[in-house]
Amino acid sequence: MRHLMALMFLVIFCSLQLTSSAPEASNAAKSKCCVKFSNAMIPLRLVKSYYRTDSSCPKPAIVFETDKRLICVDPETSWVNHHIAKVDMKTSTTTTITTV
Incomplete structure (x- = not known):
C-alpha cells in the first residue's frame, strides 16, 4: 500500500x-527569446535580414536571418551595429529600386 x-x-x-x-x-x-548568443562574427554576405527580440525577453538580442538559420547575437557586440546599418542600407536601396 x-x-x-x-x-x-x-x-x-x-x-x-x-x-x-x-x-x-x-x-x-x-x-522568440534568445537563450544563448553566438560568439562568432557572421559574414555580412550571409545576412538577409534581422529583427530585435521582444522587450519581454530576459536578454535583449538581435536575430540575424540567413538562408539556413536564425542566429542570436548580443546587441552590445561591436560588429553587430555595423551589420545592422549595412542590412538597412541594402534593404532601403532594394526598396528604392523596386518602387521606381
Whole structure:
C-alpha cells in the first residue's frame, strides 16, 4: 500500500511541475527569446535580414536571418551595429529600386 501511495504522490508531483512550467514555455515560444548568443562574427554576405527580440525577453538580442538559420547575437557586440546599418542600407536601396 505504501508503494502505491508513493507512486501516486510522485505522479501528482510531476504533473504539477509540468503544468506550472507550461505557460512560461508557451510565452517563450511566442516571443522568440534568445537563450544563448553566438560568439562568432557572421559574414555580412550571409545576412538577409534581422529583427530585435521582444522587450519581454530576459536578454535583449538581435536575430540575424540567413538562408539556413536564425542566429542570436548580443546587441552590445561591436560588429553587430555595423551589420545592422549595412542590412538597412541594402534593404532601403532594394526598396528604392523596386518602387521606381
